[in-house]
Amino acid sequence: MSAPIGTAPHASFAPTRRGLLLGLGASLAIGRNRAAFAQALGERRLVVVLLRGALDGLHVVQPYADPALASLRRALTLPEPGQEGGLLDLGGRFGLHPALAGLHGLYREDQALIVHAVAGPYRGRSHFDGQDLLEAGAEERLTSGWLNRALQAMPGTGQARPGLAVGTGVPLLLRGPTPVGSYAPPDLDRPSPDLVHRIAALQDPASPLGQAFREAMRSRGVADGVLGATGDAASQDGFARLAAAAGRLLAERDGPRVAALEIGGWDTHAVQNLRIVAPLRALDAGLMRLRQALGAQWSQTAVLVVTEFGRTARVNGNLGTDHGTGTVAFLLGGAVAGGRVAGDFPGLTRDALFEDRDLRPTTDLRSIAKALLRDHLRLAPEAVAQAFPDSAAAAPKGGLLRA
Amino acid sequence: MSDRRHIAAIRFGHGLRLGGSPPADPLAWLDRQLAATDPPGGATSAQAVQARAETIAQRQARDRAGAAAIQGGAARATDQAEPEAAGRTPLGILARAELVRWARQRLASETPFRDRLADFWMNHFTVSRRNGPIGALPATLEHEAIRPHLTGTFADMLVAVTRHPAxxxxxxxxxxxxxxxxxxxxxxxxxxxxxxxxxxxxxxxxxxxxxxxxxxxxxxxxxxxxxxxxxxxxxxxxxxxxxxxxxxxxxxxxxxxxxxxxxxxxxxxxxxxxTHPATYRHLAVKLARHFVADDPPASAVRVLQETLRRTDGDLGAVTRALIRLPEAWDPPLGKFRTPMDLVLAAGRAVALDRPELLLGGLTALGQPLWSAPQPNGWPDQADEWMGPEALMRRVDWAYTFAGTLGRVDLAEVTQAALGPLARAETVGALRGAGSVRDALTLLLTSTEFQHR
Known part of the structure; x- marks a missing residue:
């Protein structure tokens, strides 16, 4: 039997007997009377998916019409749309990675919007700092996340807390003054195949532990050598199960309205062409499960998919990419005015690159998130400013949502 | 010599606590602990036995009521047969409190060598919850019969344990x-x-x-x-x-x-x-296996056995001899950590303040506290813990555990966890990880952290 860790296995958020036994009551959303709030949040749902490790936007939403692409990317360039294993076309200029077929379906239904060449205000290249500032929603370190501060302005919806962290921990994004709920399945999480390979690489192959580890990876179906599209089905399934759980909980009439979850595996410093496939499939499967579980509520939903920064425009010596700056953000859902690639793509010529190495960001991520708070959750300007302090220059971007 | 300071904390204790300094003089640090007094226990064995009695009485009353309902043709007999909430019985409530006390005490302990010795003897004198309801009795065995004799004679400990209610x-x-x-x-x-x-x-x-x-x-x-x-x-x-x-x-x-x-x-x-010579031989092998190597060198066993014989089974004397064995220090990291070692060391390295996570980790990794399958206790050799699925569960657990922590200072955690024993490859991999969570997972699953 495995141990539940931070688990609230039921959507009602009543502290379960098991949770109380484990002393977890404090971390759970215990229902409380919110009748004092006159106005309910309504039917709108917001989901934020954090891609930890820095997604390569140039690889996943490839500007195949850009003449500079091939010389920068070489073997990381995917075939153009229509060719075998080729990109999924996004309207003649950009192509989507073929592992994101479900997302492409949403795009064709005008329910997926892609914003290219985005980044937060952070210009360093440390994952940890980048993620902290992305989640803090500020140019300096804060102890709370922008989504939590946004929740301060939102009334509850009956029994549940409006905010929900889906996964083992509560990300900085949702930490802060407003209590939030959390949900994690009672079994253990499984790391991505990429991380398992990194762990394996740290073992001495000649030692008993190293040998046992190789056997363990074989028995779990994580192939030796190069990671391919096969990956580890169970770890992919992990995100899909979390996403489905998020959808189920958000679909409830008195359930939470805002949820955050995360998925790693994007730090593709080597053989990116192979290693990115499994996490992309996991992400795609999860987003589809989320839509399915939300059911009719999908039409009132916006899903923001973001990462801390992009990767170098040039392929490195290991068929991978290193830490960069500009990347893509995805906005999905029935509430989204999708079917297009938005943003101001600066091109890939030497002059256009940021510091002669990265995709130059032209859209501040905060202007997308602020637009969601203003136009989707209908927060007042003061509440938006509280969520994103000192961000006057990053005005909310209009037109992201259906009228 | 700086390595010895960390080896002392890792091999003889449960690793440093976040922010803690390794002992300046490792041997003196260990000797001091042997002279230290233990923290007070919680429940007494009388309280534990009474809670057990009340719970069994409740269960019997409920079973009788259930049987009566069935005999009376009551359709709602299932109401009586509702699965018991173990945590709500007097036995379960007391056991839970003592489990949490166990975890808290070890997470914060200033005398981790005494904790390890207590756990060693508790495993030698296994009492397990798998063989019927004993609730909090194992905790009382530790505090009433094991810890008072850590540096006394083995015969005293044997008598105290054998006549203990647990x-x-x-x-x-x-x-x-x-x-x-x-x-x-x-x-x-x-x-x-x-x-x-x-x-x-x-x-x-x-x-x-x-x-x-x-x-x-x-x-x-x-x-x-x-x-x-x-x-x-x-x-x-x-x-x-x-x-x-x-x-x-x-x-x-x-x-x-x-x-x-x-x-x-x-x-x-x-x-x-x-006080039998065969007993001294048996204890010497077990002590050497726990503190030196799975297959301990005959020289080490001989020293311990001879010390026990010479001192009429003085556990203080044999323990002092043990920490003076060169083989107990070199090579370092020669023992594969059991789940208990691993989870405790991880908890201390991040200054964990949630004992339930520690207890859950023990269960997830197949070594739930006070629940050895048989009276011979948990195995003390790597082979028994190194199965493929067990290893992958360690990976999953490390990843899950890392995900539950808030912001941590990786450099400080690494320092507490391994100090100079961290290999350059590991440090490099931590720096290159895609998230704090990934980095912590790499640290906790590294070869050096998996050993003590």
Whole structure:
């Protein structure tokens, strides 16, 4: 039997007997009377998916019409749309990675919007700092996340807390003054195949532990050598199960309205062409499960998919990419005015690159998130400013949502 | 020498706590702990036995009610049969409190060497929750019979453990009845009879070991000697009790020595076993296996065995000899961490303040506290813990555990976890990880952190 860790296995958020036994009551959303709030949040749902490790936007939403692409990317360039294993076309200029077929379906239904060449205000290249500032929603370190501060302005919806962290921990994004709920399945999480390979690489192959580890990876179906599209089905399934759980909980009439979850595996410093496939499939499967579980509520939903920064425009010596700056953000859902690639793509010529190495960001991520708070959750300007302090220059971007 | 400071904390304790400094003088640090006093225990064995009695009574009352409902044709009999909430019974509530106390104490402990010694002896004298409801009794065994004797004589510890309610109940001696005792002859208890369970394990596991050359007759004779050592399990004072009516009359012969009947011979017999050369040999091998290597060098075993023989089983003396064995320090990281070692070290390295996560980790990794499958306790050799699925569960657990922590300072955690024992490859991999969570997972699954 495995141990539940931070688990609230039921959507009602009543502290379960098991949770109380484990002393977890404090971390759970215990229902409380919110009748004092006159106005309910309504039917709108917001989901934020954090891609930890820095997604390569140039690889996943490839500007195949850009003449500079091939010389920068070489073997990381995917075939153009229509060719075998080729990109999924996004309207003649950009192509989507073929592992994101479900997302492409949403795009064709005008329910997926892609914003290219985005980044937060952070210009360093440390994952940890980048993620902290992305989640803090500020140019300096804060102890709370922008989504939590946004929740301060939102009334509850009956029994549940409006905010929900889906996964083992509560990300900085949702930490802060407003209590939030959390949900994690009672079994253990499984790391991505990429991380398992990194762990394996740290073992001495000649030692008993190293040998046992190789056997363990074989028995779990994580192939030796190069990671391919096969990956580890169970770890992919992990995100899909979390996403489905998020959808189920958000679909409830008195359930939470805002949820955050995360998925790693994007730090593709080597053989990116192979290693990115499994996490992309996991992400795609999860987003589809989320839509399915939300059911009719999908039409009132916006899903923001973001990462801390992009990767170098040039392929490195290991068929991978290193830490960069500009990347893509995805906005999905029935509430989204999708079917297009938005943003101001600066091109890939030497002059256009940021510091002669990265995709130059032209859209501040905060202007997308602020637009969601203003136009989707209908927060007042003061509440938006509280969520994103000192961000006057990053005005909310209009037109992201259906009228 | 700086390595020795960390080895002391890692091999003899449960690793440094976040922000803690390694001991300036490792040997002095260990010696000081041997002279230190232990933190007070929580529940007493009498409280634990009483909680057990109340819970069993509740269960029996409920079973009777359920049976009556079924006999009466009540359709809603299932209401009575609702799965029991173990945590709501007096037994479960007390056990939970003691489990949490166990975890809290070790997470914050300033005397981790004493904790490791206590855990070593608790495993030697295993009592397990898998064999019937014993609730918080293991905790009381640790505080009442193990810790007071960590630096005393082994014979004292053996006597204290064997007559402790936890052991008497776990190995059934509280219901053992001499075949010619007054209780047996009265015929009042139909199934009353001799129970060899405790006697067998005292000989095989706790003292001589099979190498000691005893036979089945000795098991039976010791069982007869031990009849009458019982527990007031269902009524006050809920403690050890001598039951002359259950005691087997007449002389007994154990290892060729004659023992008269009565309430004093049990201790005499146990002291004979506790000071037997075969027992010293058995203990020396187990201590060396735990603190030196899975297959300890004969030289190390010899030193420990000789120390026990010379000092009449002084555990303080043998422990001081143990930490002075060169083989116990070099090579470092020679022992594969058990789940308990791993989870405790991880918890201390991140200054974990949620004991439930620690207890959950033990369960997830297959070593739930006080729940060894058999009286021989948890294995102390790498082979037993290194199965493929067990390793992958360590990976999953590390990843899950890392995900539950808030912001941590990786450099500080690495320093606490490994200090100079962290390899350059590991440090490099941590720097290159895609998230704090990934980095912590790499740290906790690294070869060096998996060993002590």
């Amino acid at each position: 052991m008497l109940i776990y190995l059934d001696n509280h219901v053992s009845v001499g075949p010619n005792s007054q209780v047996a002859r009265s015929g009042r208890r139909a199934r009353a009879g001799l129970n060899e369970n405790l006697a067998r394990e005292v000989l095989e596991l706790h003292s001589l070991s099979p190498a000691g050359g005893y036979g089945q007759a000795d098991v039976q004779e010791l069982a007869k000697i031990l009849t009458g050592w019982s527990v007031a399990a269902t009524e006050a004072p809920y403690s050890f009790t001598w039951r002359p009516m259950s005691h087997e009359p007449g002389d007994k012969t154990l290892l060729g020595r004659r023992f008269a009947e009565g309430p004093d011979t049990q201790e005499v017999a146990l002291r004979m076993l506790g």
